[in-house]
Each structure stands twice: as C-alpha cells, then as structure tokens.
Amino acid sequence: MFGHDHTNRNFSALSSIDRSNVARLRPAWMFQTGITGYFQAQPVMVDGTLYLSTTQNNVAALDAKSGRVLWTYTHKARTEKIFGPPSNRGVAVSGGLVFQATMDGRVIALDAKTGKVVWDHEAVRPEEGESETASGLAQQLGGKPVQGSSRLGFKMPPLVADGLVIVGVSGAGYGLHVEDEKGGLDGGSVVGIEGGYGRRGWLAAYDAKTGAERWRWYVTKADGWEGDFVETTADGVPLHRDVAAEKAAAPANREAWRVGGGSLWMTPAFDPELGLIYLGTGNPAPQNFGLSRPGDNLYTMSLVALDVKTGSLRWYYQQVPHDEWGYDVASPPFLLDLPGKDGAVKAVASASKTGWIYVHDRATGRLIERSAPLIAQKNLFAPPTAEGTVVAPGPLGAVSWPPTAYDAGSGLAYAQVRHGATTYTVKTVPGGPGRPEIRYTETGEAKGEPSFSTLTAVDLAKGGGIAWSVKSASRLAGGTLATAGGLVFSGEEDGHLDAHDVGTGAILWRFQCGAGISGPAITYSLDGKQYVAVAAGGSSYTKASGFGTGDALVVFALPD
Known part of the structure; x- marks a missing residue:
C-alpha cells in the first residue's frame, strides 16, 4: 500500500543496497506509460507484481523483475470536468x-490477476462542485477564463483497513482562479472570493468486496463549526484575528459550513x-478569505482520529484555526513509538505546512512535542491586507502533500522542506448593475525573499531538534524513502x-531520470536482489519551473 504499510512511515528494512555500494546503482528496466x-504515483509491489496508476487513472500490472506488462486497465472518465490536473x-x-480512487469521483476495484473491473462505485460527480456564477465573474475580473471552481474528485491512494476501502475528496476548499493567456494562474492565483464557492469535504468507507458505502464523515462540523473563536493556536502561537469582527459577522453566516x-x-x-485512522484535513472555503466564514472552521486544518468501523470522531487537533494562508x-500522518519516562508512547506525527512536525498521543490527541522550526518563519499568521502581507511559509509549505519517511531505529524523520514566502493581498473589484462588489485575496511569490528546498532530518526521539539539513539544487518533490541500508531517497523536480x-545528508548517488520526480520512490526485493523504483513524469509545478514532463517508471538495481 501507499507508505509501505499502515504506519505510513515510508521505511524499508531492506539493506542490500547501502552506503557502501549505492554509487553502483544502475537502471534495471523502464516502463513508459504513454x-x-x-x-505522482507511488507504485505498489505484491508477490512479484508491481501495480502502478498513471495520470488519467490508467493502471498497469508489471513483472517486478523484468518490467514485462502483465495487464493494463484504461480508465474512461465520465466527465472532463475534474478538479485540477489529471494526477x-x-x-x-x-x-x-487493486483499488483506485479516480479524478472523476469513482472508487474502483480491479482483479489483481487480470485487471478486469470487479466493481465500480460512483462516489461523487465532479460537477457537484461547479459554480454557476463563473462566467459572470470572469467578465467582472477582466474577461479572463475562470477555473478551479471547487470540482470534487479523488487524488489520494486508498487506505484498505478492516475490510474497508477508505478515501476522501479533494477540491472542496478552493475558491475561483483566474487563468492567464498561457492557461496558468494569473499573478499567482486569485482565490478566496467571498461567498459560497467551496464545497463540504468528506471521507468515506466502502465495502472492499462490494463497493457499498459503509460510512461517511464530513470535515466541516454542522453544529458549532465556529468553535471558540480562539486567539492562539493550540500550541500558543498568536493568530492575529479580529475576533470582534468575526463574531459580528457570525449571525449572517450561520450556514457557511x-x-x-x-x-x-x-x-x-x-x-x-486502537481501531483508529489518522488523517489530515485541508483549508476552509472560501480559500484565504475569512470574512464570510467567521469562527475556527472546525474541523478544517486539523489532524483527526476517526473510528475505523463507524467513522465517528475520536479526537482532533486543529493546527490552524480560521486559516487564511492555505x-x-x-502530508500523510505517520505512526511511531516515542520514548518516554514510563516506556514507549504510541504516537502519531504530522509534518506541517506551517514549518513544524507535531507529535501526538495516538489514543487521546494530546500534543507530546513540536519539533524545532524546519524553516525561517516570517510574519506567521499575519492576515492578508490591501497593501500586501509577506508571510513565510506560503501555501505550498514548508511540508506539503509529499510523505515524510521515518526510521524507528534512529528516531529520525526525513522531510522535503520548501523555503519561501508569499505575498497575500486583499483586492476589491467594484460592482455594477446587477453585479455585487467582489473581494478576494490574491497570492503571489514574495519578491526578494529566498526560495529553495532542503532535505531535513528531524530527531523526534530526542525532542524534535534538527539533526541535519542539506540544500538541494532544485525544488524537492514527491517525498522521501528511508531504508535500513543507511539511505534516504529523495526526488527533485x-x-x-x-x-x-542518513547520518549526514551527504549525496552518495544521483541519477537523472529525464523528467521531474513528483512521487515517492519504493524499494523491494525479489530472489535476493533489491530494487528501487520511482515515477518520473513531473507535475504542474515542474512544468511551470521549466523542467520537463515524462511518462516513465524507472527501476534501479545493483549490477550482477
């Protein structure tokens, strides 16, 4: 499964490829998806077969030793109206x-031996998130095309647990974006337009044998999503909120959830x-603009524990109440056993966009420790302004969706960290006949601020200090894989x-795969031979940065 196993540690006990011989690693075979x-996919290896999903939700089963194609599944989307790129x-x-959740809102089970569809459940139609006012807003915002209007679909690899296939929707928390002439986001992005442009995010569980829905949990809390209007985060960082203004706006926005x-x-x-699953939740809507959603906006921006059998909430920890920064x-939570005075504590960790790794008691949610900052934070939680507010990190992180690897033997977590700042500017577009005034927050890269990536090792076993941090030549993407061979594999865009x-961060081997790495590598062993596999295809970020896209799964091994 994704992350190697249910702990989500992205750690392998294989050690045939190690620090002494990794310099000899060479391509063993390659598969091109076409x-x-x-x-962005992480392949999965089971009983000598590699299973790989591609952009547009095609699936291939490959002989993991030779790359020979065993079968392929070609996905036929029911709509072209999807959320974001077809990743x-x-x-x-x-x-x-073989279970897959698709961009067009379906959860599908394929026969692992043949690739034939066993069941196909339509969980959501992407157009449920379509805004009916996009065309009018496009005219009012300068006549440019509007996209990203909260279409719903799936990005995540499913979790299979307790006979259930568990997935959650993406696209619920977006506002509207304005495209430039090249189809990109104009001026960074125009998001967070005031009003009801988001949708309600949810996680659902489906019977693994039949596809029937068993339970559904909604991220936004129907009763009391305003919370306590807290003025600091749970770990004591000031939020700089205008609580009085929010409370004054609350009566007119009771249904914002x-x-x-x-x-x-x-x-x-x-x-x-414990019978618990642990997941991270995304930003509230409208994105980056909070006047029409007063309150803490529970349970967005949280690490959440749910009962696997029922989907009922056991505990939550909201990292950023009333988020206005994205x-x-x-990043997927991972499980660890943290040393304590009275023995090991069963814990769960979350690497955050804010620049810390939070570690909690798995059973209760109690915060055990917060790591040292992974980046130089600047004006953290300062609200967007008409003049423009520079904040670090920006909406891409510190640590975004790519997974963080954890080695239980050393107690080190290995994170790809983005260092950079964003300018948040509140804009107003005057209304006219039949058109209301539009207010929104525009985001753009902060000029003059440093922008780079590091691979950073954090010692969670000894209080969360930084063990080492090394700067990369280009932006890091896709996440990390740690192995018992003393290695951390990390892809660049x-x-x-x-x-x-693992001890110093020094690069012992690198290989140019021909296209940006934006998914995590895996390692596996067959007939005593260890392999490393990674998808090289790039992403919207690699393309925007001038690096190519591709279609290859590249598999490496030591020469015989």
Whole structure:
C-alpha cells in the first residue's frame, strides 16, 4: 500500500543496497506509460507484481523483475470536468483486488490477476462542485477564463483497513482562479472570493468486496463549526484575528459550513489495535478569505482520529484555526513509538505546512512535542491586507502533500522542506448593475525573499531538534524513502533521484531520470536482489519551473 504499510512511515528494512555500494546503482528496466505529465504515483509491489496508476487513472500490472506488462486497465472518465490536473497518487492492493480512487469521483476495484473491473462505485460527480456564477465573474475580473471552481474528485491512494476501502475528496476548499493567456494562474492565483464557492469535504468507507458505502464523515462540523473563536493556536502561537469582527459577522453566516471546504489530500495512517485512522484535513472555503466564514472552521486544518468501523470522531487537533494562508494538513500522518519516562508512547506525527512536525498521543490527541522550526518563519499568521502581507511559509509549505519517511531505529524523520514566502493581498473589484462588489485575496511569490528546498532530518526521539539539513539544487518533490541500508531517497523536480547518507545528508548517488520526480520512490526485493523504483513524469509545478514532463517508471538495481 501507499507508505509501505499502515504506519505510513515510508521505511524499508531492506539493506542490500547501502552506503557502501549505492554509487553502483544502475537502471534495471523502464516502463513508459504513454501518457506524459503529472505522474505522482507511488507504485505498489505484491508477490512479484508491481501495480502502478498513471495520470488519467490508467493502471498497469508489471513483472517486478523484468518490467514485462502483465495487464493494463484504461480508465474512461465520465466527465472532463475534474478538479485540477489529471494526477493520481497510487493504488492499494488487498485480497486479490487493486483499488483506485479516480479524478472523476469513482472508487474502483480491479482483479489483481487480470485487471478486469470487479466493481465500480460512483462516489461523487465532479460537477457537484461547479459554480454557476463563473462566467459572470470572469467578465467582472477582466474577461479572463475562470477555473478551479471547487470540482470534487479523488487524488489520494486508498487506505484498505478492516475490510474497508477508505478515501476522501479533494477540491472542496478552493475558491475561483483566474487563468492567464498561457492557461496558468494569473499573478499567482486569485482565490478566496467571498461567498459560497467551496464545497463540504468528506471521507468515506466502502465495502472492499462490494463497493457499498459503509460510512461517511464530513470535515466541516454542522453544529458549532465556529468553535471558540480562539486567539492562539493550540500550541500558543498568536493568530492575529479580529475576533470582534468575526463574531459580528457570525449571525449572517450561520450556514457557511455547508460550503466550508476541507479537502483530503493523502492516505490516512491506521492503528489496528486502537481501531483508529489518522488523517489530515485541508483549508476552509472560501480559500484565504475569512470574512464570510467567521469562527475556527472546525474541523478544517486539523489532524483527526476517526473510528475505523463507524467513522465517528475520536479526537482532533486543529493546527490552524480560521486559516487564511492555505496551510492544509496535507502530508500523510505517520505512526511511531516515542520514548518516554514510563516506556514507549504510541504516537502519531504530522509534518506541517506551517514549518513544524507535531507529535501526538495516538489514543487521546494530546500534543507530546513540536519539533524545532524546519524553516525561517516570517510574519506567521499575519492576515492578508490591501497593501500586501509577506508571510513565510506560503501555501505550498514548508511540508506539503509529499510523505515524510521515518526510521524507528534512529528516531529520525526525513522531510522535503520548501523555503519561501508569499505575498497575500486583499483586492476589491467594484460592482455594477446587477453585479455585487467582489473581494478576494490574491497570492503571489514574495519578491526578494529566498526560495529553495532542503532535505531535513528531524530527531523526534530526542525532542524534535534538527539533526541535519542539506540544500538541494532544485525544488524537492514527491517525498522521501528511508531504508535500513543507511539511505534516504529523495526526488527533485529537475529529474534527479538522490540517495543521501542518513547520518549526514551527504549525496552518495544521483541519477537523472529525464523528467521531474513528483512521487515517492519504493524499494523491494525479489530472489535476493533489491530494487528501487520511482515515477518520473513531473507535475504542474515542474512544468511551470521549466523542467520537463515524462511518462516513465524507472527501476534501479545493483549490477550482477
């Protein structure tokens, strides 16, 4: 499954490829999907077969030793109106079935031996999130095309647990975006337009044998989503909120939770002993603009624990109440046993866009520790203004959706960290006959601020200090893989896959894969031979940065 197992640690106990021989690593075989771009999936290996989902939700089963194609599944989307680019981040394999959640809102089970469809459940129609006012807004915002209007679909690899296939929707928390002449986002992005443009995010569980829905949990809280109008985060950081203004606006916005956002980006972790799953939730809607959604906006921007059998809430920890910066809890949580005075504490960790790694008691949600800052934070939680407010980190993180690897032996977590700042500017477009005034927050890269990536090791076993941090040549993407061979594999958007020494961060090997790396690598062993596999296809970010897109799964091994 995604993340290797239910702990989501992205750690492998394989050690045949190690610090002493990794420099000899060479391509063993390659598989080209035939569809270029947005290749973010992590492959899954089961019983000698690699299962790989591609952009546009096609699936291939490959002989993991030779790359020979065993079968392929070609997905036929029911609508072209999807959320974002046609990316997919992986499948899950269990009980002879391959499970995939698709961009057009379906959850599908394929026979693992043949690729034939066993069941196909339509969970949501993307057009349910379509805004009826996009064309009018386009005219009012300068006549440019408007896109990104909260269409609903799936990005995450499914979690299979307790006989259930568990997935959550993306696209719920967006406002409207204005395209430039090249089809990109004009001036960064125009988001957070005041009004009901979001949708209500949710996580659902489906019977693994039949596809029937068993339970559904909604991110936005119907009764009391305003919360307590807190003035600091739960760990004591000031939020700089105008609570009086929010409370004054609350009576007119009692129903804001109905379009309150809360996308779910990545696969939950699962503790079978406690019967709990752990997931991160996304930003409230409208994005980056909070006047029409007063209050804390529960349970967006939170690490959440749910009962796996019923979907009922056990506990939550809201990292950013009333978010106005896009700090989704996007990176998949991972489980660990943290040393304590009275023995090991069963814990769950969340690497955040705000620049910290939070570690909680798995059973209660109690915050055990918060790591040292992973970046130089600037004006954290300062609200957007008409003059423009520079805040670091911006909406892409510190740590975004790519997974963080964790080595239980050393207690180190390895995170790809983006260092950079964003300018948040409140804009007003005058109304006219039959048109209301429009207010929104525009985001753009802060000029003159440093922008780079690091691979950073955090010692969670000893209080969360930074063990080491190394700067990369280009932006890091896709997440990390740690192994018992003393290696951390990390991909770059310029196409390099790097192997770092776990003790120092030094690069011991790197290979140019021909297209940006935007998905996590895996490693597996067959007949005593260890392999490393990674998708090289790029993403919207790699394309915008001038690096190419591709369609290849590249598999490496040591020469015989």
